[in-house]
Amino acid sequence: MMLPAALLLLGALTAVVAPRLLARADWADREPVLALWVWQCAVAAVLLCCALSMTLSAATAWQAVRGHVFAPAPNVVVEAYTLGTAEPWAAATAVALACGGAWSAAMLVREVVRARARRRLRRAELLVRAPLLPGEEAADSRLVVLEGERPDAWWLPSAAPRLVITTAALRRLKGRQLDALVAHEEGHAQARHDWLLHCSAALAGGFPQVPVFAAFRNEMHRLVELAADDMASRRFGRLTTALALVGLNEDRGVFGPCPTPQAHVPQRVHRLLAPPDRLTAARRLRLTAAAALVPVVPVLVAFVPGLRALG
Template sequence: MMLPAALLLLGALTAVLAPRLLARADWTDHEPVLALWVWQCVVAAVLLCCALSMTLSAAVAWQAVRGHVFAPAPHAVVEAYTLGTTGPWPAATAVALACGGVWSAAMLVREVVRTRARRRQRRAELLVRAPLLPGEDPGSRLVVLEGERPDAWWLPGTTPRLVVTTAALRRLEGRRLDALVAHEEGHAQARHDWLLHCSAALAGGFPRVPVFAAFRDEMHRLVELAADDMASRRFGRLTTALALVELNEDRGVFGPGAVPHAHLPQRVHRLLAPRDRFTATRRLRLTAAAALVPVVPVLVAFVPGLRALG
């Protein structure tokens, strides 16, 4: 029963230490795509620790599970895992972790169902506010909506659409409008909606687990920075920054005491005062190091078997 407990301890340490280290890092705002990858690896490592601990605990508690998990393994490997341990703890641990896994899946399904319902409602509202004209293609990717407030958003789905209000078209011209479109297209190309769904499901299912709440908050922030970078690479940082300012200046987010959308001034400042990006070599090293984080629980789980075979 020591190995499942060690895996749970490893998952807890990862959940506590990794967000703190990332919060202290000064590079996440300037390398948002890399930061997104690191966060995904951290959360995957935590979930993998729980899954491996559940599997080994179930193998200790029930002979049927043990037979499936260790069917192809030599006798020495089976003995190395001390599967003969008795007591109520293995079964209780396996059941608790299995319930957590089922709850996580249920929260993800709930998030997807709610999101699809919201999309259907928004598409129905769009159809009312902007009905199709005779001969107009119903699968058009661009929808121009009559509105007094400058706004634009990407509506994901089987037929994704970019919705732009007439006020935004009047205010943004030329390359600034192109930068806005490129920003929204960046969200669609990177499938940021799925990152937001998964992070929201984990944070909603386990509201008292800080790593999942931090994961959700960082996903919302980093996907916007990543989309800003996609737009700035095509149309320039100044053009993208001006597009953000002109689109949001009437909402009071740049004045003193602006609490909502407080990240917008930071995004504009980041675009206007860029820092040097990492070199390709350093970016590759960090990517590889982050990919090793979920590998550690697997190595820990295989240590007794490898020792027995050695």
């Protein structure tokens, strides 16, 4: 049975071609939210190819799995998949792909556990640096102000998310610049960017040799910042958002000649000050629809024998 092999080949082709096509796209920085959607669809297509190949391989190798997967299907459909002719590689393929799925789940669990541990540590640090006053409720406040010499702000995601900002940031950013900073961090929280970062980190950490997963992680870190910048700029203007970004990072050496971990900040500021033209609504719609169809392709490939039998 060649269908599981065809699905694996389709997944491998998507994993290799998708990062290259997206790297050549000239619209990703212009439409970061759309680029996030396209990346998610590409990764979902790769994972779906593996899941469908595993299911069909297991159905070929074991009668018990076959009975569950094809229980509601007519006999003509079961015969179209030639499941009775067990292949020697079917069981090995199913086990290998199942192990890969279990490893992916384990990596995601590890990433979430580590993120929660980091959040607990940061919350404990907050209690030390900003202890509750006598009579103050322990209920989480959405805003925490910390004494600090360096301008900084971050969103602490949880069931009761908090925006943490230092006094240095409050002194440096005034009026609408501070509002733009808050809007940027709220954009991360509203779009649940933390889950995108968790999933991309889990896949890249579990399968470092797969190019689509490594590129997915790298692009997520960049695109979520651009998307949050756009959310803030739509409310408070691009110049205000750019000035807030400069004020928050100018003491960190990110605008100097030497590379730093925040080397993407100057590009973000330049993008805000010289905004590229957005795509037309029609092209955005076409790209959105085309990306949504990518995960549908492996499903159609898996259903081809059954559809031919029924047709």
